[in-house]
Amino acid sequence: MHMPADEAELAEVIAATAVPLAVVGGGTRGVICAGEGLSTSAISGITLYEPGAMTVVAKAGTPVAEIEAALAAENQRLAFEPMDHRVLMGTTGAPTIGGVMAANVSGPRRISVGAARDFLLGVRFVDGVGTVVKNGGRVMKNVTGYDLVKLMAGAHGTLGVLSEVSLKALPCPETQATLVLHGLDDAAAVAALASALGSPYEVSAAAHDPQTRETLLRVEGFEASVAYRIQSLRDLLGGEATVEQDPTARWDAWRDVDGFAENDRDVWRVSCKPSDAPDLVARVDADAVRYDWAGGLIWLAVARGYDLRAALGAYDGHATLVRGNGFARFEQEAAGVARLTAGVRARFDPRGVLNAGLMG
Template sequence: MKPSNENELAQMVAEAGGPLSIRGGGTRGMAGSGEVMSVAGLSGITLYEPGALTMVAQAGTPVADIEKALAKENQRLAFEPMDHRGLLGTKGKPTIGGVFAANVSGPRRIAVGAARDFLLGVRFVDGRGNVIKNGGRVMKNVTGYDLVKLMAGSFGTLGVLSEVSLKVLPRPETEATLVLHGLSDVNAVQALSQAMGSPFEVTGAAHDPTTTRTMLRIEGFEASVAYRIDRLRDLLSAHDALTEVLAAEATNKLWANLRDVNAFQQAQGDVWRVSCKPSDAPSLASRAEAEAHYFDWAGGLIWLRMAPESDLRERLGKFGGHATLVRGTAETCQRLGVFQPEAAGVARIAAGLRARFDPKSLFNAGLMDAAA
């Protein structure tokens, strides 16, 4: 099923006799059971106002088209969504609807917020075939359900996005990365935390124990970037680490590689992402006994490459966060579940929302189940 417009989408959903597997570009490898419904046919930028920093696009619009249009106006998607194709070996093109449905947020999340924070409005089709609209082209208070935030990160289980309104930001003049060499995981997280607490507006904070590099990105006007890099190096001098500064081109490549988890793309094994308190990251990484790992979000996000079929959640035990299986065999995903099991209260709320918006359980059935 591949509707070409919102009316066709609504009619197909209304007439559906069984589960529907909702797809955008099919690049994330996450979809429930049922007949495939692709929204890739709903494509195109319907409104772009560079002066207002807003854009409206149909859900199936490729992210590359969005970024191309923004680049002409020296603007960008500030939350730098990950491209999963290299890690998962998938084809197709990432879509803007898929980005928001999965709340895909990259390294800059620590500075500007997640994808959901840039979503201003949505149009979607619910499980009855009704077209629902919420939000608009400006931020404002709403009453009742905040459907904009609700749809972001729902992975197509509450409704099928047909159009999104989003906020964009200007592209900075330049960027640079301060790299500290030789720090342990514990010392690296301390340095990252210190940098994030500084007034120097760090927009990327990561640590790779394989190369023992601790990386801090600064963006803005050229003179400001140079000044803040120097001050940041002075601030962190107590760590007694060798330092280097990467210029704009090298910085852009470095953070694109971290965003897309390039280090794990050609290596065998399952790939997990763990969201946690940054201070917990070193101990969690130690308990995981991973074949490789690195920290993003100043330690708030851990990427881990594990031996196949490893139960990472069992190794970690209870902690303040969640572990998501991003890459694994179908059997492993079924046995362990892709997502962290929800607390009983949260599960009841989620089930109630799905019953409200998708009473026939059409959308991405089984996708959010903890384990089969």
């Protein structure tokens, strides 16, 4: 396992390699590519934090927990609440900010504030020939040509290896509460979530658990505003409902899909139009289901080797294998998209040495 201590050593390793490199951060997501291991975990540390500007710059191997602790001391946070994969995947180590950004890991709050990539202001990375590249900065600005900041978020290390990221933070809310609707079936729950998101009451997370028939709506902000919006949602949606005043633990567990951790099933995540979600779930033989993002994200636990993509058939979305073997992790791209992807990869990793084969 290569463990460069800084960006210069990282560039040397990539430039000198004659074989593919399997790039990891903290190694918590359990993704294993062919080739020699390359970990960025030693390239660590917060290099700049300006609370007044709500901007933090950190090296790629910096543990997410370290960044969260620094932000919390100033009553700030990473608004996109990235998932911790260790519970689901049974892995050890520590999630790193580079790994989070490389995979664009975004939690339940995505529906209200956006994805991880939307908080990424700038990046430094090493491309597939060992060249150090910098793009973006410490403030939001328009770009021309390649928007490498957005391109690197979600590329899973196939275009370059992140060495440093610049992020925008947000203030922590004064309080939060969750309205829990009881007894709704999947279709009624997704309809209720859509109504809530279409209301003026600023819902920050919207989810449904078919097993317990609990439908969850989180509201955050000033105490008086939260109380008003919770009651307004209760009046809008009707039915049996309760309110949880301190739902942090519930949403952390939901974010990490900890209910799927104890079984030995394959785990998939399906991105789709929220209104399509109940019908898609009805097409498959799943042992456990969770709806997040108001139905736009479905978590499914299925029998080992079950061909979920075949069971789903045609729909507007895609399925990603998170835990399991026997299938490609990502969907096969359409021909036109595949040509564009190949062109971009040829520009940034012409030798094909970075996480080869991971994304097709």
